[in-house]
Structure formats: C-alpha cells, structure tokens
C-alpha cells in the first residue's frame with residue numbers, strides 16, 4: 001500500500017472529528033455540531049420519549065421537508081447513500097445482464113450499487129475541464145444492454161446534465177443521479193429554469209454520512225423522485241418488501257432512515273443553504289489567496305450555486321510533495337480519489353487497465369482537496385494559503 005493510499009484509508013475511517021491533532025483539520029464536525037447541539041438534544045429526547053425509532057414521525061416529516069426543498073414529489077429515506085443508489089436501480093428494474101454507465105472518477109459506492117443489483121458497471125472517462133462524466137464518451141459506451149447512466153455531482157459540482165438527458169431520451173435509458181456530494185447544488189435546464197441536483201432525472205440519491213454537506217450522526221440516505229410507482233417500490237424494498245405488515249410482495253431488504261437520524265436532519269436542513277453559501281465564500285477566498293500561484297490549477301468554474309464545494313480541489317504536478325509539506329505545517333488534506341474505480345483491485349474482474357481513462361488517471365495523480373467547511377476561520381484559511389504559497393516559492 002502506498003503512503004497516499006494509507007492516508008486516504010485512515011481518513012475515510014475517521015474523517016476529522018475535531019480532535020485530529022491538525023491545526024487545520026480536513027473537517028471539523030465537533031465545532032459544526034456545537035452550533036445546533038441544544039436543538040438536537042431536545043429533538044432526540046422527544047424521539048426517545050415517543051419511542052418510535054423505526055419509520056417514526058420524524059422520518060416521514062423529514063421526507064416531506066426534503067422533497068419540498070428539492071422540488072420533487074417523493075423522498076424515501078434509506079439506510080445510507082450506497083443503498084439509495086442500489087435501491088433506485090433495483091426499483092427501475094435494472095438487474096442481471098444489464099449495463100450501467102458511470103464515471104471512472106468517483107467514490108466506489110457508485111460502482112458497488114451497480115454491482116449490487118447484478119448489473120455490470122461500464123466506466124467512462126471524465127471531461128478534463130469539469131471532471132464530470134464526458135457525454136461524448138457516454139454516447140459511445142451505449143450498447144443494446146445499457147439500461148441506465150449514473151452521473152455523479154462530484155465534489156459538490158453539478159454534472160452537465162443536458163447532454164446526458166438527451167442521450168437517455170434517445171436511447172430509452174434511465175438516469176440515476178449520485179448527489180451524495182452535492183445536496184443544495186442547482187443546475188440550469190434548457191428552458192432557463194434552475195432545479196436542484198437530484199431533481200433532474202428519474203431518481204436522485206443522497207447520502208447523509210456525517211462528513212457530507214448535509215450529514216447526520218451515523219449513516220443515512222435518501223432517494224428523491226417524481227415517479228409515484230418508483231416511490232412505492234422504494235418504500236417496499238427498504239422495508240422487507242412489505243406494504244402491509246407481514247405481507248411480503250417483493251424480496252426487499254432492511255434499509256430505513258432511522259427516526260433519530262431524521263430528527264437531526266430536520267434541524268440541519270433549514271441551515272443547509274446558509275452552510276453551502278459559506279462554503280462558496282471560502283472557495284472564492286481560496287481562489288483569491290492562491291491567484292498568484294502559477295503552478296496550481298482549479299477546475300471549479302461555473303454558475304454561482306452550481307457548485308456547493310463539498311470539496312475544494314486543486315491540481316498540481318507536485319501533489320505528493322505538497323501533501324507532505326501541508327501535513328508538516330499542521331494542515332490535513334485528502335486525495336479524492338487516489339485511484340480511479342477501474343483500477344481498484346475490487347473491480348479487477350472487469351478487465352480494465354491503466355491508460356484506459358487518461359483524464360481520470362491524470363486527475364488521480366494531481367488532485368488535492370483542501371480543508372473547506374462552513375466553520376473554517378479566516379486564520380485557518382490564511383494558514384493553508386500561506387503554506388501553499390511558501391511551498392511554490
């Protein structure tokens with residue numbers, strides 16, 4: 001295992017708890033949590049006193065509030081983001097013998113969800129300007145077996161959906177959006193209207209993993225859709241395949257959004273836009289503070305609101321050295337992701353090799369994610385920018 005891999009592994013198991021020992025941790029969930037802790041304690045007490053822990057009132061109410069926020073008809077809370085993707089595919093009747101197109105540069109969950117329904121992931125490279133899935137390559141990856149595309153709104157940036165929606169229409173494919181990193185991001189459609197990511201296609205899949213822009217206190221996820229039939233199926237699948245107790249119409253599973261988690265999310269959702277706005281300001285400030293550094297590239301340009309900066313990613317040929325330099329300066333940075341999915345040992349059976357997706361592979365060698373979160377202070381951000389400038393001097 002390389003040093004980069006080890007670092008990435010360490011930090012995915014414990015992505016910043018506020019006591020990481022860094023002057024500038026990658027995320028600071030302890031400080032974040034303090035800002036709404038009193039309300040959370042009250043809400044949790046109420047759930048406890050009602051003792052309705054599974055599919056309780058807060059789950060239903062959060063689903064209603066989240067669907068209203070997104071502007072979709074239905075929201076179905078599930079156990080985590082991976083299950084959101086997997087159950088969305090299953091509800092769309094994607095299964096064995098089918099192919100699903102996904103970007104090579106994403107988190108492993110996107111591909112595992114496809115594998116989870118028995119379908120085959122077909123990876124495509126990214127666009128070198130936006131790092132979104134490259135639509136021209138999507139078009140050429142379509143075969144008679146293709147059933148769906150999963151665009152990923154990576155790092156918090158809306159993927160370019162228009163060409164994908166056109167391809168899907170032309171070939172009769174479904175689109176399942178992976179919105180795990182981009183709750184609150186918006187995208188402008190052809191008619192000039194703006195819609196939330198996750199409300200643009202057949203289904204939008206969210207993760208409430210603690211470190212995400214909208215995170216709970218454990219695992220959680222949700223599928224958003226305007227399709228009543230899909231919503232019905234999802235509600236059954238997440239709950240042992242039953243609509244009526246002990247009448248199991250399909251082979252479901254157990255993947256429900258806990259009432260306690262929903263209670264936390266109900267407190268956080270009204271603050272999401274404000275937190276995202278703070279992330280956007282921090283990103284803008286990084287751009288200003290680092291404008292003079294010629295050796296860094298940014299790939300985050302786009303209309304305001306179309307990027308909610310789950311991550312602030314910079315690119316440089318000297319990535320590994322910069323990473324070490326920043327660690328020594330007390331700054332925690334991460335690499336998203338050090339190895340594209342097609343080169344992960346877990347998917348070796350698909351037969352991809354190095355060189356298949358040059359854009360994703362180059363990005364994996366050059367990208368570094370800097371600390372960004374609503375609670376990041378000016379002083380902390382200055383410290384990061386100073387350390388980066390010093391490195392390139």
Ligand SMILES: *Cc1c(COP(=O)(O)O)cnc(C)c1O
Pocket residue numbers: 080081082083106107109110152178180181206207208209219220221
């Ligand atoms: C976090 C994440 C997921 C999975 O979410 P979990 O809640 O951890 O299962 C899926 N896709 C992407 C792009 C993610 O970042």
